[in-house]
Amino acid sequence: MDLSIFVAKIIAITYIAAGISILMGQIKLKKLLSDFNNSPALTFITGFFLVIIGALLVQYHNLWVKDWTVLVTIVGWAVLIKGTLLLLIPKAFLSTGEKFASSNKWMGVVLLVIGLLLGYFGFIV
DSSP states (O other): OHHHHHHHHHHHHHHHHHHHHHHTTSOOHHHHHHHHHTOHHHHHHHHHHHHHHHHHHHHHOOOOOSSTTHHHHHHHHHHHHHHHHHHHOHHHHHHHHHHHTTOHHHHHHHHHHHHHHHHIIIIIO
C-alpha cells in the first residue's frame, strides 16, 4: 500500500498541474502534438522513457484489486502501452492523438479529475 500511495501522489501532482495548465490555456495540445510529431528524436526518447516507467509500474504495482489502487495499475499499463506505441508506430499514434487534442478542455478535465481522485487517495485517505 505504501507504493500505491507514493505513486498516487506523483501521478496526482503531475496530472493536476497538467490539467490546470491545459484548462488555463497555457498548453495547446494540438500545437504540442504537432511539434512533438516533427521531432523524431523527442518522440523516441519519450517513448523509451515511458516504456521504462510503465514497465516499472507494471512490474511492481500490477494489482488488480477492487479498491482505488487499481487506478495506479491502470495508469501503469496505459503508460507502458503508450510508450510502446510511440516506439513502434509513432506517426500513426501521434496522428490519432491529434484527433483527440482538438478539445483542449476535455483532456484538461480528464487529467484534473484523475489527478484529484488519486490525490485524494494519496494525500488524504
